[in-house]
Amino acid sequence: MRYVLMIFLFALCYSNCFAKTIRVGKNQSYKSITSAIAVSTVGDTVLVDAGLYFEKNLVINKRIVLKGIDHPVLDGEKKYEIISIKADAVVVDGFKIIHSGVSSIVDIAGIKIYNRRDVVIQNNILDDTFFGIYLQNVKNCFIKNNQISAHNSEEQQSGNGIHCWKSDSLQIIANTISGHRDGIYFEFVTHSVIWRNVSFKNIRYGLHFMFSSDDAYISNSFENNGSGVSVMYSHGVKMFNNYFKENWGDAAYGILLKEISDSYIEGNFFEKNTSGIYMEGASRIHMQKNTFKNNGWGMKIQASCMDIVVEKNNFIGNTFDVGTNGSLVLNTFNNNYWDKYDGYDLNKDKIGDIPYRPVSMFSMIVEKNPPAMMLFRSFMTSLLDKTEKVLPSLTPENLKDNFPMMKRLF
Amino acid sequence: MKKIIKYVMTDILRNRIVLVYTVFLLITSFSVFSLEDNNSKGLLSLLNVILIVVPLVSIIFSTIYVYNSAEFIELLVSQPLKRKSIWLSLFTGLASSLSFAFFIGAGIPVLLYQPNSVGCMMIGIGILLSVIFVAIAMLAAVQTRDKAKGIGIAILLWLYFSLLFDGLVLFLLFQFADYPLEKPMIAISALNPIDLGRILILLQLDVSAMMGYTGAIFKDFFGTYIGGIFSFTVLLIWIGIPVFFSTRKFNRKDL
Numbered sequence: 001m002r003y004v005l006m007i008f009l010f011a012l013c014y015s016n017c018f019a020k021t022i023r024v025g026k027n028q029s030y031k032s033i034t035s036a037i038a039v040s041t042v043g044d045t046v047l048v049d050a051g052l053y054f055e056k057n058l059v060i061n062k063r064i065v066l067k068g069i070d071h072p073v074l075d076g077e078k079k080y081e082i083i084s085i086k087a088d089a090v091v092v093d094g095f096k097i098i099h100s101g102v103s104s105i106v107d108i109a110g111i112k113i114y115n116r117r118d119v120v121i122q123n124n125i126l127d128d129t130f131f132g133i134y135l136q137n138v139k140n141c142f143i144k145n146n147q148i149s150a151h152n153s154e155e156q157q158s159g160n161g162i163h164c165w166k167s168d169s170l171q172i173i174a175n176t177i178s179g180h181r182d183g184i185y186f187e188f189v190t191h192s193v194i195w196r197n198v199s200f201k202n203i204r205y206g207l208h209f210m211f212s213s214d215d216a217y218i219s220n221s222f223e224n225n226g227s228g229v230s231v232m233y234s235h236g237v238k239m240f241n242n243y244f245k246e247n248w249g250d251a252a253y254g255i256l257l258k259e260i261s262d263s264y265i266e267g268n269f270f271e272k273n274t275s276g277i278y279m280e281g282a283s284r285i286h287m288q289k290n291t292f293k294n295n296g297w298g299m300k301i302q303a304s305c306m307d308i309v310v311e312k313n314n315f316i317g318n319t320f321d322v323g324t325n326g327s328l329v330l331n332t333f334n335n336n337y338w339d340k341y342d343g344y345d346l347n348k349d350k351i352g353d354i355p356y357r358p359v360s361m362f363s364m365i366v367e368k369n370p371p372a373m374m375l376f377r378s379f380m381t382s383l384l385d386k387t388e389k390v391l392p393s394l395t396p397e398n399l400k401d402n403f404p405m406m407k408r409l410f
Numbered sequence: 411m412k413k414i415i416k417y418v419m420t421d422i423l424r425n426r427i428v429l430v431y432t433v434f435l436l437i438t439s440f441s442v443f444s445l446e447d448n449n450s451k452g453l454l455s456l457l458n459v460i461l462i463v464v465p466l467v468s469i470i471f472s473t474i475y476v477y478n479s480a481e482f483i484e485l486l487v488s489q490p491l492k493r494k495s496i497w498l499s500l501f502t503g504l505a506s507s508l509s510f511a512f513f514i515g516a517g518i519p520v521l522l523y524q525p526n527s528v529g530c531m532m533i534g535i536g537i538l539l540s541v542i543f544v545a546i547a548m549l550a551a552v553q554t555r556d557k558a559k560g561i562g563i564a565i566l567l568w569l570y571f572s573l574l575f576d577g578l579v580l581f582l583l584f585q586f587a588d589y590p591l592e593k594p595m596i597a598i599s600a601l602n603p604i605d606l607g608r609i610l611i612l613l614q615l616d617v618s619a620m621m622g623y624t625g626a627i628f629k630d631f632f633g634t635y636i637g638g639i640f641s642f643t644v645l646l647i648w649i650g651i652p653v654f655f656s657t658r659k660f661n662r663k664d665l
Contacts (some may be wrong), residue, residue: 250623317451321570369583371591373624374599377454379462380576 022032024048032072033058033066040064048072048095060087068094068252071125076100076110083111084131089118100129107159109134110148113141121146131159132180140169150179155203160185164192172197182208183225205230206247217242222254228273230256237263246272250370253278254295256286260285267407270295276318279305288312289410297363306330314409315339315358319376323357325367326395333358333401341404356404359395361388414486418503421482422475428511431467435515443523450615453524453532456516457611461467461604462538464512465543466568471562472504477557482559484665489523497660501548501653505541512540528614535607538645544566545652552656552663575602578614592627599612603648610641 022036022044023029024058033055033260036046036261042063050070060066064087066175073096076082082097093130097110110129117139124146127133130257132148133269143162152158160204161177163185164170172193176199177183183199183206186192195218206222209215209231216238221260222229228247231237237260255265258280270276275297281284284304291314292298298318301308303326309332315321321338343352362381365372386401388395421430438459446452476483479500486496516536520529550563579598583591599605613632631637 083475179539223552250626365580369587371624372580374577374578374595374605374628375608377457378576378605379572379581379614382458383573 019043019045021047022048025124026051028345031063031361035065036061037085039066040206043409051334055082057084059081059084059086059090060090063087065091066095067091068096068255069092071096073098075373076129078102079280080112081108081112085111085113085116085119088116089120090116092119093123094123094312096125096127097129098127099151100131100155104132104156107131107163109159109163113138117141119122119373120144129159131163131165132161132177133284135162135164135167135170136171137166138164138365140166141167142171143175144171144173146175148175148180151181152204154182158203160208161199161202164189167192171195172338178202180368182206184208185220186212186215188212192216193218195219199222200224202226206253207231209234213237216240221245227251228253228256230258232258233260233262235261235263237267239263239268241267242269244268244270244273244276244340247267248272248274250274253300256280257282258287265290269293270298270347271309272285275323278302279308281305283307290314291316291410292321293317296320300324303328303332307410311335312334312405312409313337316408320360320363320366322399323363323367324359327396329396329398331399333399335403335405336401337405338401339408341406343404347407350406352404352406355402357392357395357398357400359399361385361394362396411499414491414499415495416504418500419507421479422503422507427471427541428507431471431508432511432515435463435512435520439516439519441664443519449523451623453528453615455636456496456520457532457608460516460532461537461608462503464539465604467570468508468540469550469564469568470561471508473551473561475499475504476548476551479562482640484593487665493661494657497548497657498653500658501544504548505544507598508540508544512536515582528611531582531614532609535611537648539603539607540643541646542648542652545649549652549656549659560643567624570600571604575605579605592624596628596631597622600644603645606644651660 015368019199022038022040022372024033024046024062027089033048037060040046041096045065045067048068050072052073054075054077071094076099078099079101082100083092092111098406100110101108102122110133111121113133113136115137120142122144123288126146126148133143148161150158158181160182161184162172162175166188170189172184172194178201180202181204182204185196185208187210189212192215197220200223202225204226206225207229210233212234214236218240223245227312229244247254254270254273254276254353256278258376260317261283262279263285265285266289268290273295276295276299277294278300284307287310289312295319296319298315298321300323303324310333313336315336315338316369318337338356338358341352343354345352349390413629439456442455443449443452451462487493517533546567547564550567551560554560599609609628613629632641
């Protein structure tokens with residue numbers, strides 16, 4: 001019996017240890033990747049030398065590792081989807097993928113995964129693709145270290161950098177995305193993490209997030225996107241230590257939160273956005289230790305939000321700290337630092353003795369009537385602000401920080 | 411004409427009010443810059459000084475000066491001199507001494523702490539506002555013989571430009587809230603030199619807040635070369651028209 005087991009184990013080792021490596025290149029036996037994949041078996045590695053390859057649509061339909069040496073270029077000739085992955089646990093590593101087709105009927109991508117799991121896509125450079133990396137109904141995939149760029153100026157002509165639909169347990173790590181419609185797009189994606197990505201100069205959103213629950217995005221940078229970042233119709237979202245910068249425009253927000261609940265926003269940095277955070281229909285959100293610096297509006301909380309806790313944040317150099325559109329306030333502000341606070345601290349506990357009202361009269365006026373911005377910083381409006389501070393009538397009575405900090409928190 | 415300007419200027423320097431004004435501006439500017447922890451915040455506080463104090467001092471001082479030198483003017487008129495050149499040299503003397511006072515008082519601190527485009531814009535606007543309000547003051551003063559009435563008109567004009575006009579604009583904005591008013595706002599801002607100056611400075615300064623739709627339209631217009639030329643032309647017209655009308659009135663006036 002023991003011998004039989006040993007032979008069995010040996011056989012197992014044999015089959016594993018002798019998975020082949022198939023070389024592709026000008027000076028190798030296989031000239032095209034398609035032919036190499038055709039002869040490969042499960043577990044093989046297809047190693048591709050540097051060079052330019054026209055493979056039309058490369059379909060990977062068995063569990064192999066496709067690895068490029070010095071970023072061999074796969075050119076889609078502006079007609080084809082370049083790599084289609086139709087097997088579990090495929091690895092695509094180290095390619096340069098350029099010029100995919102563009103279509104308004106099918107979503108053509110540089111790399112697309114169809115209904116599979118455990119796929120790894122790493123260290124690739126994608127340039128001028130319609131969609132960059134497209135994940136359709138996948139599980140437990142790993143997208144790491146890819147550089148994705150596109151150069152279109154119109155939304156219709158451009159797809160998303162990393163597009164994830166109806167997926168679960170994804171890890172999107174350290175990718176750089178620019179010039180696409182949305183940098184990272186999440187729809188019906190659960191239990192996933194977006195970590196250390198850089199998304200900038202995209203046409204619409206840096207990150208677009210819909211119907212995706214229990215996800216986390218951590219330490220990403222979203223800079224100079226057409227409309228910033230939008231997180232909609234989700235719950236259980238964690239946003240930690242992200243950097244939102246220079247999202248300019250009337251409809252551009254650091255983060256747009258629409259119908260979000262039970263989420264955490266912590267340790268983020270918002271700088272030079274038209275609005276740092278815009279919240280609509282959001283509930284049960286805990287915001288702490290964020291910094292809002294030099295924004296037009298630090299935060300816009302519409303009256304449709306409830307149970308939002310804003311505490312221990314820094315508000316520095318914003319033109320308006322908080323804006324709102326109604327008198328109903330069901331949110332709590334506590335222990336924030338406001339650089340415009342001019343109260344006093346008699347008992348020296350570092351907490352101001354009189355409450356701070358972050359909503360100014362003029363910000364209410366501008367909210368109702370945007371062209372009134374023309375009177376910004378005029379004598380008239382500062383007079384109105386001063387009278388409003390003494391006798392609040394237009395600004396919501398309950399929107400105030402009862403324990404404002406005297407010194408910057410961190 | 412040069413001689414009259416020289417007389418006017420030495421006279422203004424001798425009565426020391428302009429000197430006090432200069433020192434006041436100097437003290438305010440330096441204290442504003444050293445109190446605030448960052449210089450751009452100081453610039454914002456200084457903005458209020460420029461937009462309120464400069465027009466006020468320019469308009470009231472000039473009105474009173476014109477009334478007080480009524481005898482001097484009469485003396486000059488009895489000489490073989492053109493009325494136009496008398497009036498214009500009076501204007502030039504007042505405008506240059508007040509601009510000079512502004513430049514020393516606010517310009518030098520700004521150049522020391524913020525030697526950039528915002529600072530330069532601020533100095534330029536401040537000097538233009540000084541000149542504009544001297545011109546308006548002289549128009550107010552030439553209208554009536556009664557000193558109290560003239561000063562009253564000057565104060566009302568200042569109140570109108572720095573406060574009432576903005577109130578009217580706000581009122582109009584709410585009356586016509588259903589219409590797209592962003593572009594008409596550009597035209598309306600040209601009707602008040604203080605507003606125009608403020609917008610020009612703010613576009614250099616507070617970019618993020620002006621970046622809403624209105625801000626974008628303002629930036630699109632005033633930020634361009636043509637917009638810049640337009641706004642400075644408008645400010646020059648604000649000098650030219652009052653000077654023209656006051657000169658005409660002075661020419662025909664029975665002293």
